[in-house]
Amino acid sequence: MKTILICITGSVAAASLPSYIMSIRRELDVRVIVMLSKNATKFVTPYSLKLYSGNEVYTDTYDSMPNGLVPHMQCTQDADIILVIPATANIIAKAAWGICDDLISTSIIAATSPVLFVPSTNERMWFSKPVQMNIQKIQDHGYFFVEPERGVSISTSSESFGAMASLKTIIPLLKKFLTDETKPV
Ligand SMILES: Cc1cc2nc3c(=O)[nH]c(=O)nc-3n(C[C@H](O)[C@H](O)[C@H](O)COP(=O)(O)O)c2cc1C
Numbered sequence: 001m002k003t004i005l006i007c008i009t010g011s012v013a014a015a016s017l018p019s020y021i022m023s024i025r026r027e028l029d030v031r032v033i034v035m036l037s038k039n040a041t042k043f044v045t046p047y048s049l050k051l052y053s054g055n056e057v058y059t060d061t062y063d064s065m066p067n068g069l070v071p072h073m074q075c076t077q078d079a080d081i082i083l084v085i086p087a088t089a090n091i092i093a094k095a096a097w098g099i100c101d102d103l104i105s106t107s108i109i110a111a112t113s114p115v116l117f118v119p120s121t122n123e124r125m126w127f128s129k130p131v132q133m134n135i136q137k138i139q140d141h142g143y144f145f146v147e148p149e150r151g152v153s154i155s156t157s158s159e160s161f162g163a164m165a166s167l168k169t170i171i172p173l174l175k176k177f178l179t180d181e182t183k184p185v
Pocket of ligand 1: 008009010011012013037038039040087088089090091120121122125
């Protein structure tokens, strides 16, 4: 069975991750391991993610695993793909510049498998110069990303660009990553 490491950061879209995880497990028959940033815990709880993933959830660089290893080494080694979803402007910036100041940013640097970012920001953040520059930079480092979509932003209560890609986009993409030798994006 293939393993997907799902890294959730602090966008309001994190609240959708339990249902995303349920669909990913059901449709791809994969093992899911979850990491959660401290800020993401404002939007979704480790407990619900543990129920939906069927595995321990890690939030801290200094958590230890049952075998005594640290999650940024063991989980990344176990992963066939690392999915950063929703990916905040903050984690995209950290990955662009190699910053490792929490569990998820440290795991991205320690990755041995493809890393796929699924950004979610409001429209103003998405089109800002720093975010656009960092999106280019993460691709230069060999990471992959999925374009955001149009959706209703709770920050403005209106439809705009920057919403997290839907499962309709993500599931076929993950399927390709898990089956093809060539990278699909
Ligand atoms: C209600 C609310 C919604 C937010 N949604 C987003 C978002 O969609 N995308 C984003 O990049 N930041 C968003 N933020 C800001 C992030 O939570 C903030 O930049 C945080 O430092 C991200 O930390 P992390 O990347 O470690 O999870 C939101 C903040 C609030 C209060």
